[in-house]
Amino acid sequence: MKIYRIRGQVSPVQENNIKTEVQTLKNSIKEVETKIKSGNSSKGGINLETQLGELKGKLRAAQATLVVAGLRVEMWDNDERLDDRLGAGKTDSVGLFEIKFTDEDFRQGFLGLKWTPNIFFNVYQGRELLGFSETRENLTLPSEVEEPPLPLNPAFVIFNEDETPSDYIIANVTIDLIDDGKVEERPRQDYQEQPITVYDILPTANSTFKLTTQTSSLTNIDNNNGSLEQMLNSVLSEVLGQNFKGDPKAFVNTLNQSFTPKQTNGRTEYEWSPRTYVGVQNDLGGTVSGAQASLYHRAKIALKDAMPLLDKLYSLNRAADRQNMEAMRAIIRTEMIELVNELGASGGPRVQRVDNLFQVLIGSAEDDDSDEIRGQLKNLADVYGLTCDRVNTVDEEQNYGNFLIIRDYLVSLRGSWNDYIEDSESGAFVGPQLVLLSQALSTIAESVQDVYRIMDMVFLGAADRQAISIDFKTVKSPSGMPIDEAFPLPDGTAYLKKDLAKLVPPMTVEGLLTWAWRFGAEEGPALAKAGGKLGIAEALAETAEKLMILVQAASFTPVRNTAFRREGVLRALRDLSFQLYQVKELAKQIIPPSTNNQATEQLSTGKISSLKRIAPSR
Structure with missing residues (x-):
């Protein structure tokens, strides 16, 4: 044609x-x-x-x-x-x-x-x-x-x-x-086999990352840059005070606590408590408890009493700028609400965040006996003219007294917070720690599914995974390691070659991954929920450590399968090993109670051994 x-x-x-x-x-x-x-x-x-x-x-x-x-x-x-x-x-x-x-x-x-x-x-x-x-x-x-x-x-x-x-x-x-519609005739060339080079293009933890968004103010729903799911999650996070990742039980529990039903004229109305923290209970039963619950309860009472006093404050300086007054009032209100929300965070408050809030509000996170006013409270006093030499009438004295009450609330909370930090050095509390463990165990189950997906992408299917055996004793050490060390561990240490004899017998790829998945989805949550401190600090921590070593060793074992040796598969296994290491570290922060036999032995010998406790990172 x-x-x-x-x-x-x-x-x-x-x-x-x-x-x-x-x-x-x-x-x-x-x-x-x-x-x-x-x-x-x-x-x-x-x-x-x-x-x-x-x-x-x-x-x-x-x-x-x-x-x-x-x-x-x-x-x-x-x-x-x-x-x-x-x-x-x-x-x-x-x-x-x-x-x-x-x-x-x-x-x-x-x-x-x-x-x-x-x-x-x-x-x-x-x-x-x-x-x-x-x-x-x-x-x-x-x-x-x-x-x-x-x-x-x-x-x-x-x-x-x-x-x-x-x-x-x-x-x-x-x-x-x-x-002209003619087909170009090309001279025939003899086929010559060329060497094949394989390039690994699979994404790993080093080449991909997830974007997370933390909002500190009400989110604009008309944001056209995000998807409908992202906007909905952002609004729910603002209203309920929490982010929910596939946890319907926790979502319903928090929803019921955030809205209080009231009967009005024969109909049911729901009252929302805005910008206050709502404790979330996960599948393991973890929530705000122990010393954190006491601290959070005190903080909520202080916030409830301080907000009306803050709203009633008026200036003793007739030349004060009204816009500056409202700005300082808004700063104090916002930071106090953020402080209470952080003290009630599931999994425990972030120490750096709370210290920063106290630093902003009263100028220091450390206890002192000085009555000097610093931080944003000092700026509030300067703008409003709240000083003793300006007090003349009884009303003005009451106004100045309201300011001192707000200051005393914050100073008292700071002292309780420092006591909480000292108590935390005796070991993590079970309630908040269960929240962190629940999240970490869910991550392990998800990481195993990620390993499955990457293996399927390189044509390492279910039948191959059941047939391929991993002989952990044949681990090949990376170049540059000392002669007595077999392979590195996620915690920065190394597994010794003399201990390779403990990693017997060999195990199939499917058997190892199934064990890791059951630990993250079934065995680990059951131990944490029913075993208490003993189940977490001993059984759960030991299992996580054993799995961490086996998965890490598998990534350094020379298995005779090209698909298994792909860089994407090996890195996915090492990412899974790191997740297991994090579970182990969380479990070790729980100090198990002494059994009756241990207590009797210690009393009879007169030796009470002091347990080493892990302090939270500041």
Whole structure:
């Protein structure tokens, strides 16, 4: 099949004469308008306004003739029985157009013996037919692709429907061959086997990361940059004070605690407690408890009592700026609410965050006996003029006393917070720690699923995973390690070669991953929920450590399977080992209670061994 291209240009027949006529009409219109403005509305019995209308009509008709942009030009093949439409094109600003057609478009009959077309053009303006051209029979077609375009002279005259010549012609018409339909023959080359290089393109923990968003103020729902799910999660986080990741039980529990039902006029209304922390209980039963619960309860009472006092404060300085006063009030209110929310955070408050809030509010996170006011409270006192020398009346003294009460609330909370930190050095509390363990165990189950997905991507399917055996004793140490060390561990230490004998017998890939998944999804949560401190600090920590070593060793074992040795698979295993290490560290922060036998032995020997306790990171 050959492909041809027709190019041409639609233009007025007497373009120069029409342009001269347009200019003459414009000049005449200006003269008539000038005469009308001068007050001569008629001259020699001729109404100038009527003459002006006629001139403008002729101008519009002449200008319309010059418009050649946007015309549709159709090219047809004139046949005895039925004409063939070869193609169509639109003119640009100067009337140029282009039409492509093939030799199959004009051939007719079973054998297709017609070798040349008989072409004519139809020109349309929108749906209106402006005219048609005469038929040019037995059009000569180019035979070579590289042959220059053949001109089709003379120009095609466009006729009106009554077969009188119109104001348009199609000039500068050329035709060329742009594809001859021949298949390029290439010389046959003998096949030569080339070495194959495999590049690992799978994403790992070092090449991918997740974007997390922490909001500290109400989120604009009209944000067009995020998805509907992201906006919904952000709003729920603001209203309920927590982020929920696939935990419907915790979501319903928090929802019930955030909204209090009240009966009003025979109907149920729900009252929302805004910007206050709501304790969340997860599947393991962990929530705010112990010393944190006591501290959080005190903080909520202090916030409830301090907010009305803050709202009642007024300035003792008549020259105080009202905008600065409201700004300082808003700063104190916001930071106090954030402090209470942080003290009630599930999993325990962040020490750095609480210390920073005390630093902002009262100038220091450390206890001192000084009555000096610092931080934003000092700025509040300066803006409001809250000093003893400005107090004159009883009302002013009460106003100053309200400010001192707010200061004492914060100083007292700071002392309770420092006592909480000292108590935390005796070991983590079970309630908050269960929240962290629940999150860490869920991460392990998800990490195992990630390993499965990456293995499937490199065609290491379920059947292969059940057949491939891992002999941990054949671990290959990385280059640069000491001679007595087998492989590095996630905690920065190394597993010794002399201990490799403990990693027997071999285990299949499926067996190892199934064990890790059951530990994260079933065994670990059961131990934490039912075993208490003993189950967490001993059974759960030991299992996590054993799995951590086996998974890490698997990533350094020379298994005879190309897919298993892919870098993406090995890194996914090491990421899983790191998650197991984090579970182990969380479990070790729980100090188990002494059993009766241990207590009796210690009392009889007179030796009470002190347990090493892990302090929270500051």
